[in-house]
Amino acid sequence: MKILMSVPNVSEGKDRELVESIIEEIKKVKDVKVLDYSSDADHNRSVLTYLGEPEKVLEASKRMAAKTFELIDMSKHKGSHPRMGAVDVAPFIPIREVTTAEAVEISKQFGKYVGGLGVPVYYYEDSATRPERTNLADIRKGEYEALAEKLKKPEWKPDEGPVQFMPKSGAMVTGARFPLIAFNVNLRTNDVNIAQQIARAVRHISGGYRYVRAIGLALEEEGMVQVSMNLTNFLKTPIPRVLETIRREAARYGVSVGKTELIGTIPMEALEEIFKYYLQAHDFSVNQIIENSLIG
Amino acid sequence: MKILMSVPNVSEGKDRELVESIIEEIKKVKDVKVLDYSSDADHNRSVLTYLGEPEKVLEASKRMAAKTFELIDMSKHKGSHPRMGAVDVAPFIPIREVTTAEAVEISKQFGKYVGGLGVPVYYYEDSATRPERTNLADIRKGEYEALAEKLKKPEWKPDEGPVQFMPKSGAMVTGARFPLIAFNVNLRTNDVNIAQQIARAVRHISGGYRYVRAIGLALEEEGMVQVSMNLTNFLKTPIPRVLETIRREAARYGVSVGKTELIGTIPMEALEEIFKYYLQAHDFSVNQIIENSLIG
Numbered sequence: 001m002k003i004l005m006s007v008p009n010v011s012e013g014k015d016r017e018l019v020e021s022i023i024e025e026i027k028k029v030k031d032v033k034v035l036d037y038s039s040d041a042d043h044n045r046s047v048l049t050y051l052g053e054p055e056k057v058l059e060a061s062k063r064m065a066a067k068t069f070e071l072i073d074m075s076k077h078k079g080s081h082p083r084m085g086a087v088d089v090a091p092f093i094p095i096r097e098v099t100t101a102e103a104v105e106i107s108k109q110f111g112k113y114v115g116g117l118g119v120p121v122y123y124y125e126d127s128a129t130r131p132e133r134t135n136l137a138d139i140r141k142g143e144y145e146a147l148a149e150k151l152k153k154p155e156w157k158p159d160e161g162p163v164q165f166m167p168k169s170g171a172m173v174t175g176a177r178f179p180l181i182a183f184n185v186n187l188r189t190n191d192v193n194i195a196q197q198i199a200r201a202v203r204h205i206s207g208g209y210r211y212v213r214a215i216g217l218a219l220e221e222e223g224m225v226q227v228s229m230n231l232t233n234f235l236k237t238p239i240p241r242v243l244e245t246i247r248r249e250a251a252r253y254g255v256s257v258g259k260t261e262l263i264g265t266i267p268m269e270a271l272e273e274i275f276k277y278y279l280q281a282h283d284f285s286v287n288q289i290i291e292n293s294l295i296g
Numbered sequence: 297m298k299i300l301m302s303v304p305n306v307s308e309g310k311d312r313e314l315v316e317s318i319i320e321e322i323k324k325v326k327d328v329k330v331l332d333y334s335s336d337a338d339h340n341r342s343v344l345t346y347l348g349e350p351e352k353v354l355e356a357s358k359r360m361a362a363k364t365f366e367l368i369d370m371s372k373h374k375g376s377h378p379r380m381g382a383v384d385v386a387p388f389i390p391i392r393e394v395t396t397a398e399a400v401e402i403s404k405q406f407g408k409y410v411g412g413l414g415v416p417v418y419y420y421e422d423s424a425t426r427p428e429r430t431n432l433a434d435i436r437k438g439e440y441e442a443l444a445e446k447l448k449k450p451e452w453k454p455d456e457g458p459v460q461f462m463p464k465s466g467a468m469v470t471g472a473r474f475p476l477i478a479f480n481v482n483l484r485t486n487d488v489n490i491a492q493q494i495a496r497a498v499r500h501i502s503g504g505y506r507y508v509r510a511i512g513l514a515l516e517e518e519g520m521v522q523v524s525m526n527l528t529n530f531l532k533t534p535i536p537r538v539l540e541t542i543r544r545e546a547a548r549y550g551v552s553v554g555k556t557e558l559i560g561t562i563p564m565e566a567l568e569e570i571f572k573y574y575l576q577a578h579d580f581s582v583n584q585i586i587e588n589s590l591i592g
Contacts, residue, residue, distance in 0.1 A: 003587065035589050051586070095586055179586075243575060259576045265586045275567065278574040279539060280555045290347070290391055290475075290561045291299065293331050294591045 001295060002097045004106060005035075005051040005179070006061055008090035010068050011083050011170075012046060013039040018071050019046045025063040026050050032060040044079025045088070054098060058106050061090060062113050065172075069117060074144055074170040084140050084147060085170030087114070091125065092176045095267045100126050103176030111174050115160025120151060120171040123159045127175030133159075136173055144170045178211075181231040181270060182263035183239060185246050189255045192218040195225035198249045202227070202242055209245075211237035224258050234270040240277035297591060298393045300402060301331075301347040301475070302357055304386035306364050307379050307466075308342060309335040314367050315342045321359040322346050328356040340375025341384070350394060354402050357386060358409050361468075365413055370440055370466040380436050380443060381466030383410070387421065388472045391563045396422050399472030407470050411456025416447060416467040419455045423471030429455075432469060440466045474507075477527040477566060478559035479535060481542050485551045488514040491521035494545045498523070498538055505541075507533035520554050530566040536573035 012018050016039065023037055032052040039046040050060060065087050072086035090110065092103045104127045111121045128134045132155075142150060148165040150156045157163055158171065187195060195216030200206040203214035211233035219226050227246055231237060247257055268286050275284050286292060308314050312335065319333055328348040335342040346356060361383050368382035386406065388399045400423045407417045424430045428451075438446060444461040446452045453459055454467065483491060491512030496502040499510035507529035515522050523542055527533060543553055564582050571580050582588060 003590075005586070033590060035586075051590075239575070257576055259578055262571075262575070262577055262580055262584060265584050268585050268587050271567070271571065271585065274574065275558075275570055278536070278570065279558070280553055281558055282555055284558055288558060288561050289564050289567065290301070290331075291564050291588075291591055294299075294329060294347075295587055 002053055002102075003051055003095040004054040004057045004098050004103060005049065005093040005095050006057050006090060007047060007049050007093065008061065008064060008068075009083075009088045010046050010048065010064075010072065011044065011074060011077050011079065011086050011088055012072050013044040013079065014041050019048075021071065022064055022067050023048065025067040026060045028063060029056055029060040032056045040081070042079070043081035044077065045081045045083065051095060054102060054106050057092070058109055061092075061110050065090070065110070065114050066117065069114075069119060069169050073168050075167045077144070082137075082140050082143055083170075084144050085119065085172045086168070087119075087172045088170075089124075089136060089140075090172065090174040092174070093179050094176070095179065096269055100176055100178070107174050107176045111160045111172075114172055114174070115158070115162075117161075117169075119161050119166060119169045120147075120158035120163070121160035122171065122173045124173050124175040125177035129159050139173055147171055178233045178235070179267055179270070181234050181239065181266055183229045183231055183242070184261040184263065185227045185229070185243065186219065186222065186224045186258040186260065187227070187250055187255050188258045189225055189253070190218070190223050191253075192216060192225045194250070194253050194255055195227050197253075198246055199227050199229075201249050202229070202245055209237040209242060212242060222258075234267075234273065238273040238277070239270060240274055298349055298398075299347055299391040300350040300353045300394050300399060301345065301389040301391050302353050302386060303343060303345050303389065304357065304360060305379075305384045306342050306344065306360075306368065307340065307370060307373050307375065307382050307384055308368050309340040309375065310337050315344075317367065318360055318363050319344065321363040322356045324359060325352055325356040328352050336377070338375070339377035340373065341377045341379065347391060350398060350402050353388070354405055357388075357406050361386070361406075361410050362413065365410075365415060365465050369464050371463045373440065378433075378436050378439050379466075380440050381415065381468045382464070383415075383468045384466075385420075385432060385436075386468065386470040388470070389475050390472070391475065392565055396472060396474070403470050403472045407456045407468075410468055410470070411454070411458075413457075413465075415457050415462060415465040416443075416454035416459070417456035418467065418469045420469050420471040421473035425455050435469055443467055474529045474531070475563055475566070477530050477535065477562055479525045479527055479538070480557040480559065481523045481525070481539065482515065482518065482520045482554040482556065483523070483546055483551050484554045485521055485549070486514070486519050487549075488512060488521045490546070490549050490551055491523050493549075494542055495523050495525075497545050498525070498541055505533045505538060508538060518554075530563075530569065534569040534573070535566060536570055 199214035199216040202208040495510035495512040498504040
């Protein structure tokens with residue numbers, strides 16, 4: 001069973017009723033499950049999380065977008081979180097048996113739909129049409145207020161929709177990205193330099209694994225230090241490979257791992273790799289898990 | 297969400313229609329999922345597998361039993377597999393968030409119900425009322441044919457139902473037991489003595505872990521040997537502890553683990569221990585797995 005997740009951010013964090021009427025639109029699509037929605041009043045922004053089969057999630061996203069563009073007027077929006085549009089950003093995230101290519105395709109069908117509603121759309125992450133549109137922060141620079149000028153520049157021609165500033169909707173960013181895994185490794189030392197050295201060893205930017213972002217920091221209360229990481233593609237840079245590298249680097253300093261933390265949620269496929277690695281159970285499949293027969 | 301599984305064995309393996317009419321009874325209980333049913337004509341026996349919340353599984357089991365005792369006449373039964381009754385044995389197996397005590401309680405409610413239908417019932421495994429009734433083979437010794445004489449002996453007074461031979465139904469065995477995990481570890485040597493030494497080191501009977509049964513055998517084709525195990529309580533004797541013991545014992549002979557195999561299905565809780573052990577992720581919970589939100 002294929003599962004795709006979407007986590008759109010919409011630019012309303014105070015009007016509970018408005019947000020709930022968007023959620024109602026999503027729930028109209030059978031077999032799409034809303035996992036969570038949470039609003040921040042200062043940010044004036046809500047994060048919606050839902051999942052299901054890719055085609056169903058696409059349908060739910062179309063309904064979500066149509067409703068949001070109807071209800072939110074960006075020309076009156078104020079909030080502390082960077083934003084560029086009513087549906088500010090809508091990532092599509094493969095959870096199970098969905099390839100990056102399939103998620104990119106869904107994001108583009110969604111982008112075309114929103115473009116057809118008269119909203120300028122930019123593709124980011126794995127759906128980006130040029131390298132300088134990969135990162136959300138780069139696309140969103142200057143925010144809603146800069147949009148009118150930005151849209152006049154050829155390098156910021158939208159990927160879909162009108163090449164024109166639309167005051168009510170602003171612009172939207174969408175695309176496919178892998179689920180981000182927040183993984184922390186605590187080390188039994190109070191020397192924060194060791195955590196920083198190890199963070200440099202494993203992270204992409206300084207020569208480490210391609211899909212690792214890492215920093216080293218002190219945990220004053222625990223009397224430990226931590227390598228705090230985001231793993232941005234668990235298939236290509238799996239958790240156990242990163243952990244074992246950290247264990248070996250730490251051993252250079254005579255330091256051991258105290259514990260690790262997986263923060264938030266994680267797809268089962270990311271865990272499958274953990275069994276296979278440590279048990280050497282090469283043929284194991286998540287389909288052997290009894291509870292999987294109950295999913296659906 | 298609590299999940300209990302039942303895997304009753306019924307004494308009919310040829311008449312597909314009869315078996316399907318029993319399955320239909322189980323399916324009448326909403327939210328009980330039939331995972332599998334398979335029949336063996338020589339054994340003249342079928343194995344039914346279903347799961348759901350404990351109370352729902354109890355209800356399904358009552359319906360299954362009532363139908364089976366209606367349709368099967370043991371006085372005409374022939375088959376190569378040992379058996380004592382129409383519903384021969386009905387184990388209740390905790391899969392998720394169900395304690396042994398809860399499963400025992402369900403098995404006893406089921407036993408009382410079947411006793412009330414006029415069928416002698418024995419409790420086995422974790423539900424056994426005396427040590428000599430723990431093993432199915434001990435209770436079933438002599439099979440259906442010995443039942444008339446057996447029921448005259450005070451030591452074989454049934455736990456529920458009539459103290460009397462009932463020709464049509466025979467007797468039933470029920471009880472709670474933990475899921476059995478079939479786990480094999482292949483070693484990179486062709487010396488079967490090493491597998492046998494290690495099997496002796498880990499198995500209960502010869503001084504090893506309490507919930508491990510193990511044998512050592514040769515894998516001629518692979519040119520390896522195997523420690524082939526059943527783990528009978530993965531909470532009390534967890535998979536990674538057994539595997540690491542085998543790795544250390546194998547190292548005494550300079551031998552490495554080639555691969556391991558988990559055969560058949562496994563509850564997610566048994567896998568949770570694997571993460572926690574190898575990642576040192578003490579706070580991890582299976583509720584962090586995204587797909588779990590879809591179960592139900």
